Amino acid sequence: MAKEIDVKQLCAFLKGGAELVDVREAEELLKEGKIQNTKHWPLSSFSAREAEISKTRPTIFYCRSGLRSLKAAEIASVWTEQDVYSLRGGYIAFMNENKA
Numbered sequence: 001m002a003k004e005i006d007v008k009q010l011c012a013f014l015k016g017g018a019e020l021v022d023v024r025e026a027e028e029l030l031k032e033g034k035i036q037n038t039k040h041w042p043l044s045s046f047s048a049r050e051a052e053i054s055k056t057r058p059t060i061f062y063c064r065s066g067l068r069s070l071k072a073a074e075i076a077s078v079w080t081e082q083d084v085y086s087l088r089g090g091y092i093a094f095m096n097e098n099k100a
Helices: 008-017 024-034 043-052 067-076 090-097
Strands: 004-005 019-021 061-064 084-087
Touching: 004 008, 004 043, 008 061, 008 084, 024 090, 043 067, 061 067, 061 090, 084 090
Parallel strands: 004 084, 019 061, 061 084
Antiparallel strands: none
């Protein structure tokens, strides 16, 4: 089962080696940007990525606001025995938290 985490938890997980996956479509990434060191698995072709999920590290999914990433995390949670998370509030929350 997928769990939600907040931006502060995300930073701790990334320091610990978790994988980060953006599930937005390519146009959204070009328009809005992305978090550094992110893999890109658009939700529209998500099921084709099953073999790519980490079997050794937790995976965190994010989208623009957190709805699509929660769906992706639920799907991916059956693909691996590792923990799978969704970033609550998505990229919007990340950007709001990291404004100077």
